[in-house]
Amino acid sequence: MSSLHDAEVAAERQAAQVDEEVLAKAKAEAHQPAFTPSPGGWAARGLVVFVLAAIVLWWPLHRPMSDVRLFADAAIFAIIGLSLNVLLGYTGQISLGHQAFVGIGSFTSAYLVTVQKLPFVVAIAFAMAIGGLQALILGGVALRVRGLYFALITLSYGTLASDSLFGIAAFTGGGQGQPAPLPSFADTPYRYYYFCLVVLAAVIWVDYRMIKTKGGRALLALRENPRVAATFGINVRAYTLYAFIVAGVLAGLGGALLAHRREIVQAQDYDFRLALIFVIMTVVGGLRSRVGVVIGSAFFALLPYIIEKVHLETVFRILSDHTPLPFLSKEVAALVLGPLLLLLTLTLNPGGIGQQIRPLTRWLGGRRFDFHDRGEKEVQISDVRA
Amino acid sequence: MLTLAEGARTRVAEAMTSPRTYVYAGVVGAITAVFVALGLKQALVLGAIGGSAYGLLALGLVLVYKSSGVFNFAQAEFGTVAVYFLYIFKGVLPYPLALLGALVVAIVMGLLVERLIVRPLFDAPRVTLLVATAGVALAAIGLEFWLGEPKLRSITPLFSRGDRLAILGQRISDQQIFLVVTLLALGVLLALFFSRTNLGLAILGASQEPVATELVGISVRRLSSFTWGLAALLGGIAGVLFVPISGTFGPGAMTSAVLIPAFTAAVLGGMSSLPGAFLGGAIVGVAQAAAISYDGFKSVPGKGSVVVFLLLVVVLAVRPQGLLGSKA
Amino acid sequence: MSVLETRGCSIRFGGVQAARDVSIRIGEWEIVGIIGPNGAGKTTTFNMITGFYTPNEGQVFFKGVDITPLPVHERTALGMGRTFQNVGLVKGSTVRENLKTAQHLRAGYGVVAGMVGLPQTFRTETELAERSDLLLDILGLGDLADTRVAGLPYGVLKRVEVATVLATDPDVLLLDEPSSGMGPEEAHRLGDTLLDLRREFGISIAMIEHHVPLVVRVCDYVYCLNFGELLAEGKPEEVRNHPEVVRAYLGEDPEDVVA
Numbered sequence: 001m002s003s004l005h006d007a008e009v010a011a012e013r014q015a016a017q018v019d020e021e022v023l024a025k026a027k028a029e030a031h032q033p034a035f036t037p038s039p040g041g042w043a044a045r046g047l048v049v050f051v052l053a054a055i056v057l058w059w060p061l062h063r064p065m066s067d068v069r070l071f072a073d074a075a076i077f078a079i080i081g082l083s084l085n086v087l088l089g090y091t092g093q094i095s096l097g098h099q100a101f102v103g104i105g106s107f108t109s110a111y112l113v114t115v116q117k118l119p120f121v122v123a124i125a126f127a128m129a130i131g132g133l134q135a136l137i138l139g140g141v142a143l144r145v146r147g148l149y150f151a152l153i154t155l156s157y158g159t160l161a162s163d164s165l166f167g168i169a170a171f172t173g174g175g176q177g178q179p180a181p182l183p184s185f186a187d188t189p190y191r192y193y194y195f196c197l198v199v200l201a202a203v204i205w206v207d208y209r210m211i212k213t214k215g216g217r218a219l220l221a222l223r224e225n226p227r228v229a230a231t232f233g234i235n236v237r238a239y240t241l242y243a244f245i246v247a248g249v250l251a252g253l254g255g256a257l258l259a260h261r262r263e264i265v266q267a268q269d270y271d272f273r274l275a276l277i278f279v280i281m282t283v284v285g286g287l288r289s290r291v292g293v294v295i296g297s298a299f300f301a302l303l304p305y306i307i308e309k310v311h312l313e314t315v316f317r318i319l320s321d322h323t324p325l326p327f328l329s330k331e332v333a334a335l336v337l338g339p340l341l342l343l344l345t346l347t348l349n350p351g352g353i354g355q356q357i358r359p360l361t362r363w364l365g366g367r368r369f370d371f372h373d374r375g376e377k378e379v380q381i382s383d384v385r386a
Numbered sequence: 387m388l389t390l391a392e393g394a395r396t397r398v399a400e401a402m403t404s405p406r407t408y409v410y411a412g413v414v415g416a417i418t419a420v421f422v423a424l425g426l427k428q429a430l431v432l433g434a435i436g437g438s439a440y441g442l443l444a445l446g447l448v449l450v451y452k453s454s455g456v457f458n459f460a461q462a463e464f465g466t467v468a469v470y471f472l473y474i475f476k477g478v479l480p481y482p483l484a485l486l487g488a489l490v491v492a493i494v495m496g497l498l499v500e501r502l503i504v505r506p507l508f509d510a511p512r513v514t515l516l517v518a519t520a521g522v523a524l525a526a527i528g529l530e531f532w533l534g535e536p537k538l539r540s541i542t543p544l545f546s547r548g549d550r551l552a553i554l555g556q557r558i559s560d561q562q563i564f565l566v567v568t569l570l571a572l573g574v575l576l577a578l579f580f581s582r583t584n585l586g587l588a589i590l591g592a593s594q595e596p597v598a599t600e601l602v603g604i605s606v607r608r609l610s611s612f613t614w615g616l617a618a619l620l621g622g623i624a625g626v627l628f629v630p631i632s633g634t635f636g637p638g639a640m641t642s643a644v645l646i647p648a649f650t651a652a653v654l655g656g657m658s659s660l661p662g663a664f665l666g667g668a669i670v671g672v673a674q675a676a677a678i679s680y681d682g683f684k685s686v687p688g689k690g691s692v693v694v695f696l697l698l699v700v701v702l703a704v705r706p707q708g709l710l711g712s713k714a
Numbered sequence: 715m716s717v718l719e720t721r722g723c724s725i726r727f728g729g730v731q732a733a734r735d736v737s738i739r740i741g742e743w744e745i746v747g748i749i750g751p752n753g754a755g756k757t758t759t760f761n762m763i764t765g766f767y768t769p770n771e772g773q774v775f776f777k778g779v780d781i782t783p784l785p786v787h788e789r790t791a792l793g794m795g796r797t798f799q800n801v802g803l804v805k806g807s808t809v810r811e812n813l814k815t816a817q818h819l820r821a822g823y824g825v826v827a828g829m830v831g832l833p834q835t836f837r838t839e840t841e842l843a844e845r846s847d848l849l850l851d852i853l854g855l856g857d858l859a860d861t862r863v864a865g866l867p868y869g870v871l872k873r874v875e876v877a878t879v880l881a882t883d884p885d886v887l888l889l890d891e892p893s894s895g896m897g898p899e900e901a902h903r904l905g906d907t908l909l910d911l912r913r914e915f916g917i918s919i920a921m922i923e924h925h926v927p928l929v930v931r932v933c934d935y936v937y938c939l940n941f942g943e944l945l946a947e948g949k950p951e952e953v954r955n956h957p958e959v960v961r962a963y964l965g966e967d968p969e970d971v972v973a
Contacts, residue, residue, distance in 0.1 A: 088517075092511070092513060093513075094513050094516060094517060096459075096520065141699050141702075141703060142702075144702060144703055144706065145702050145706060148457045148512060148513070148516060149653070149702055149706075151457065151513070151516055152457065152649055152653065152698065153698060153699065153702065155459075155646060155649075156646050156649075156650065156691075156694060156695045156698050156699075157695060159646055159691045159694075159695070160688065160691045160692055160694075160695040162688075162691075163687065163688025163690070163691040163692075164686070164687050164688030164689070164691055164692050165688075167687025167688050168687060205831065206829045206830065206831075209828060209829050209830065209831040209835075210825075210828065210829045212828075212839065213821070213823070213825070213828030213829070213835055213839065214815075214818055214821040214823070214825065214828055215825035215828050215829060216828075217807075217811065217814060217815040217818070218815070218818060220804060220806065220807060220815075221804045221807075221815050224804050224805060224806060225802065225804070227766065227786075227798075227802065228798070228802040228803065228804065229815075230765075230766075230785070230786035230787045230790070231764065231786060231787075231790055231795070231796050231802060231879075231882075232787075232790065232815055232816045232818050232878075232882060233787050233790035233791055233816075233818045233819040233882055234787055234815075234818050235785075235787045236787070242825060246829075272641075272642065273524065273527070273638075276520060276521075276523075276524045279517060279520065280521065280524070283517060325532075325533070326532065326533060326535060328532050332528070332531045332532050332536070335524070335527065335528035335531050335532075336525070336528035336529060336531070336532050337528075338524065338528070339521045339522070339524040339525035339528055340525060342517070342518075342521040342524075342525075343502075343503060343518060343521045343522070343525065346503075346507065346510075346514060346517065346518050346521065347502075347503065347506045347507060347518075350510075350514075
């Protein structure tokens with residue numbers, strides 16, 4: 001046991017010697033003046049931002065209503081992806097029951113607006129509060145265990161919600177579902193799309209500030225090493241619970257938005273597969289990469305749409321006509337392609353989309369364009385011997 | 387083989403003299419009495435049989451967890467895939483051969499998962515591997531949706547006679563008997579395998595000290611392949627024996643029906659205890675059957691899932707090391 | 715008066731007695747060394763002091779108060795700082811981020827205020843960054859503030875770790891093998907730093923250390939553990955020449971004594 005440990009320490013020291021260069025380089029860089037883009041460089045960056053903004057803000061105005069509904073889905077999925085990223089990315093806890101949080105958010109908002117006749121904004125606030133509350137309760141139970149067991153509890157909870165809570169007819173409107181009308185201030189799919197974008201922007205801001213302040217730092221520390229976090233004075237249990245509550249509130253928000261986007265909430269839309277799609281879009285997007293998660297989530301929300309637009313269904317049609325394979329519809333395609341993308345991401349490209357587009361995002365942020373800057377590899381989480 | 391038989395005999399002798407055996411027997415007797423008194427005796431029988439399927443799947447979960455510390459969320463899909471292939475092979479082959487063929491497919495799937503997913507992630511955090519196995523499960527479900535089409539198919543059991551035996555007034559089909567007997571036989575074989583054979587001991591050793599195991603000349607990779615193949619075989623057996631009892635199946639059949647109860651069974655048993663997986667399976671099965679057939683819960687939707695969730699939460703809160711697990 | 719004291723602490727893991735009746739005290743302004751062969755129970759003792767393990771018997775006193783039942787993070791709040799045998803840092807973050815993380819308890823705002831982005835949180839964050847840079851300068855690490863921790867040399871990491879622990883505002887520092895991964899010169903400089911820290915900040919220090927010259931130079935008092943029990947204690951020179959200590963080391967690995 002101890003000789004093994006010695007061998008590890010020796011290996012670590014040897015690796016340290018190789019890293020002397022890194023040290024020298026870091027010191028040299030610290031004394032270099034910071035890079036600032038030229039006016040032309042700024043103009044180029046501005047142009048790219050302008051084009052991206054036009055795609056998100058202006059282009060949807062010129063699309064048919066059915067398309068804009070899907071774009072709203074993309075914004076809502078991005079919120080849900082960011083919610084899951086708080087757990088899976090920042091805290092290192094996996095939730096396999098996120099469909100329950102989202103679904104309860106949906107039903108709460110639909111129920112309050114349709115049955116209780118409360119205003120839309122109040123209903124959304126309630127959906128968020130309920131999301132946080134159930135996270136508090138479930139987290140209080142699940143916090144006794146970490147990691148793998150935690151995942152199991154969330155999985156079991158998700159099934160419980162799908163089978164049981166969503167089966168309460170008074171709450172969910174029974175088989176035909178609970179209506180959830182569009183709010184009066186955003187009564188067309190176009191307006192609702194912009195409303196979702198505004199909410200997404202607010203969520204991105206909150207996420208950004210969280211990571212820049214003590215709550216986020218505490219999560220990153222306890223994810224990597226709870227023992228080290230505790231010696232920094234961080235109450236590991238309390239902060240894990242905090243992450244769970246933040247994720248619950250955001251999932252409730254996403255759920256409420258989703259309800260009114262669909263205008264009717266039905267239990268069968270919130271099953272175990274949805275939870276896995278949420279996990280997939282977050283991981284493929286790139287854990288701890290805000291931009292990556294947003295892109296990954298939007299991609300999965302729009303996957304059927306994209307398949308249609310690039311005429312992939314025609315390819316599938318030809319495939320089924322000339323081989324014994326059955327036809328792959330665009331709805332099922334997400335179920336087939338999603339997991340494959342996930343497995344490829346995990347084994348070949350653990351940083352996800354966020355890592356791949358890092359040169360671009362850094363360039364937009366005023367750094368030099370460095371095609372090889374993909375960030376450092378994920379740090380191996382080793383248990384600090386204490 | 388001789389040593390195996392001797393091992394079994396000493397095991398039985400040990401069990402007969404241990405006071406714990408009698409305590410367990412007493413508890414089982416008392417629970418039986420309570421169930422009979424509540425008019426739930428049929429639930430007891432049905433639950434024990436359903437619990438066998440949970441136990442069978444839990445054995446595979448425990449096996450993988452014991453050897454590589456991974457929660458394998460794809461375990462149930464080994465079963466569903468086997469059922470799909472049983473369905474296909476049955477059209478061209480006699481049933482027993484089709485069944486063997488389906489199990490071979492399950493083993494191949496297990497080996498592929500190990501080679502393509504588990505091994506590249508050997509050094510990754512356990513949570514990453516968990517996501518990966520969940521991804522495998524969803525990939526399998528996706529392929530079932532595509533290649534098997536999203537519709538229910540019906541499948542007949544290997545043994546079709548249904549009225550040979552009745553226990554506590556509950557009629558039991560031959561397939562159900564076969565399921566329970568298979569579970570018991572596999573459980574005994576696995577227990578002996580892990581305690582009496584070099585390979586079995588090596589697998590346990592690899593889970594505790596991978597580096598040391600390599601140092602004494604045992605290939606951890608080969609052990610890993612073997613473990614996943616065996617786990618997939620167990621999952622496949624669970625699938626081809628359990629699914630035909632209900633008679634119909636669709637994409638993800640085993641994952642939606644058996645995975646969570648099986649995990650709960652494994653956790654109840656202590657996650658690394660093979661006998662615990664049995665016991666856990668029986669408890670989960672009986673508790674579920676009782677809740678479903680108890681009149682007082684008639685109006686509660688999804689009571690089967692509620693019971694499983696509560697069991698899981700209570701065990702993790704009260705006795706996280708499980709009923710038969712040792713304290714970490 | 716002692717700042718930190720263990721009274722008869724014992725702990726078992728299964729059948730293994732990892733520590734038996736360990737009584738150690740660290741006085742104000744004192745630098746105490748803990749030595750002993752591998753597996754002697756040194757880190758186990760640290761873990762009982764810092765709250766990772768709860769002793770089966772015995773108590774831990776900090777500034778005269780019995781803190782045996784307190785969790786780790788509350789001990790940090792009271793003024794206990796600790797480093798780890800193989801570097802306790804958030805490896806995915808930069809050096810400055812680590813120091814800011816370690817100032818968790820100094821960031822007085824609520825987490826929600828931070829998420830919403832109240833102006834006060836921006837001010838506090840600037841202060842935390844300034845204080846981080848100050849501490850890094852003191853330890854001669856100012857150049858590395860924006861460097862990611864993962865990839866830095868081991869000896870440097872050990873210094874960063876000391877800076878990080880200082881950021882938690884400790885009254886007592888518990889250092890687990892602070893000189894490992896350092897050459898003789900670097901270790902000598904570390905000794906200077908430790909003596910400076912005591913002088914400038916009035917910090918008491920307990921350290922597990924194998925590097926005998928460092929122990930002899932900076933420690934006021936030394937405890938030697940073997941098989942979970944105290945073998946000897948006293949002035950560094952006394953302990954070094956204690957026959958039992960010599961035998962314990964020779965039995966295990968003679969090179970440790972020579973070093």
